[in-house]
Each structure stands twice: as C-alpha cells, then as structure tokens.
Amino acid sequence: MKAVIQRAENASVTVEGRTTGEIDFGIVVLLGVTHEDTAEDAKYLVNKILNLRIFEDEAGKMNLSLKDTKGKLLSISQFTLYGDTRKGRRPNFMAAAKPDKAKELYETFNRLVEDEGVILAEGAFGEMMDVKLNNVGPVTLILDSKER
Structure with a gap:
C-alpha cells in the first residue's frame, strides 16, 4: 500500500461539482492499493x-x-500510484489492485483513521475527482507499507 501525504492548510475534493470531502487543517492522503496488500498494511x-x-x-x-x-x-483513493512508467509512454497499471479489493482496503484505512479519533473526510472511490489543497511548506512525503 502506498500513500502520498501532504500537509494542508485546507483541502477539498469534488465530484461533478459536488463537494464530497473537505478539511480546514491537516493531511491529504492519496492512497494506492496493490494486489498483495492486507488490512495489516492499512494499519501500518x-x-x-x-x-x-x-x-x-x-x-x-x-x-x-x-x-x-x-x-x-x-483520504483519496489513487490507483495511479501503482502506475509503472519504465517502458513506453503509457503507464501500466497492472500492479494496482482490482477495484473490489482496492475499495475494501481503502474503506479499512478510513475506518482505522476514524477509530483513532481523527476527523476524516473522503473522496469518492472510483470517480473522477477534482482535488484542491493549500500545501503548507510544502511538505509532501511518500510512504510504502512494504518498506518498513
């Protein structure tokens, strides 16, 4: 499981002009899931x-x-984090988990965040989203649950 995290002064995500999630201060997480990921990766x-x-x-x-x-x-689901650009000019997304598995682990990740008492806002899984954020610093980090 991969996550790109960005510290944000504020952020929002909209789908077809409708806001599905917004925060006024915190972290934006772009979350990608691959085939062998489990709930343990989400917990980590x-x-x-x-x-x-x-x-x-x-x-x-x-x-x-x-x-x-x-x-x-x-929290925003982002399968393109598993895009392989080593060959050719079009990314290969074979490493990204199938939608059913990815959605299940994305939802697991989100529930674990809420279980920790953190206020959670979400994007819309599988939808084309417009994400806006004011990245403070900027601070952007990439985490991979397989690199612990």
Whole structure:
C-alpha cells in the first residue's frame, strides 16, 4: 500500500461539482492499493501517518503529529500510484489492485483513521475527482507499507 501525504492548510475534493470531502487543517492522503496488500498494511500506514511529526511546534520545529495538532485527514483513493512508467509512454497499471479489493482496503484505512479519533473526510472511490489543497511548506512525503 502506498500513500502520498501532504500537509494542508485546507483541502477539498469534488465530484461533478459536488463537494464530497473537505478539511480546514491537516493531511491529504492519496492512497494506492496493490494486489498483495492486507488490512495489516492499512494499519501500518494509519499508525505512521497519524503519528508522523510533520507539523511545527511553538519553536518552529517539525515536532508535532496530526494527532497532536487535532488536525483532520482527507483520504483519496489513487490507483495511479501503482502506475509503472519504465517502458513506453503509457503507464501500466497492472500492479494496482482490482477495484473490489482496492475499495475494501481503502474503506479499512478510513475506518482505522476514524477509530483513532481523527476527523476524516473522503473522496469518492472510483470517480473522477477534482482535488484542491493549500500545501503548507510544502511538505509532501511518500510512504510504502512494504518498506518498513
């Protein structure tokens, strides 16, 4: 399971002009699922993301986590994180999980976030989405549950 996380002052996602999720402060997560991923991968990423110290403390040091700051999380499914661009000019998405499995693990990830008491906003699985965010810093990190 891969996640691109971005620290955000605010963010929103819309589908066909309708806002499906928005946050005023926190982290935007673009989440990709591959074939061999399990709920354990989701648990690992949730724990890592919610506790990463990527927010500034009063001294201006990145020393606080999303949980410390009471920030929110905007979760967006993104199968293109498993796009392989090594050959040719068109990405190959064979490493991305099939939609049924990907949706199940995306929903597992989201429920685990909520179980931790973090306010969650979501995109719309499998839909064409417009994502807007004000990335502060900018701070953008890439996490892979297979690289622990």
